[in-house]
Amino acid sequence: MTIETLPWSDPRELTDVGVVLANGRLAPRRFANRAEAQAWARPEEGDEVVELNTVCQCDL
Numbered sequence: 001m002t003i004e005t006l007p008w009s010d011p012r013e014l015t016d017v018g019v020v021l022a023n024g025r026l027a028p029r030r031f032a033n034r035a036e037a038q039a040w041a042r043p044e045e046g047d048e049v050v051e052l053n054t055v056c057q058c059d060l
Contacts (some may be wrong), residue, residue: 015053015054016030016031016051016052016054017034017036017037017049017051018031019037019041019049020047020050021046022045022046022047034051
């Protein structure tokens with residue numbers, strides 16, 4: 001049996017993109033990239049595109 005070693009990734013660099021809605025809640029969906037989130041968000045209504053750390057789920 002061969003064990004494959006994956007390259008190391010710094011967990012501080014693992015990010016997702018999300019949209020914080022005008023009411024302060026995170027949109028209940030995932031986005032493939034920042035461009036997709038920006039196309040979906042409604043900044044005129046107060047939505048904000050944010051990057052989140054996937055390890056701690058904190059804003060960057």
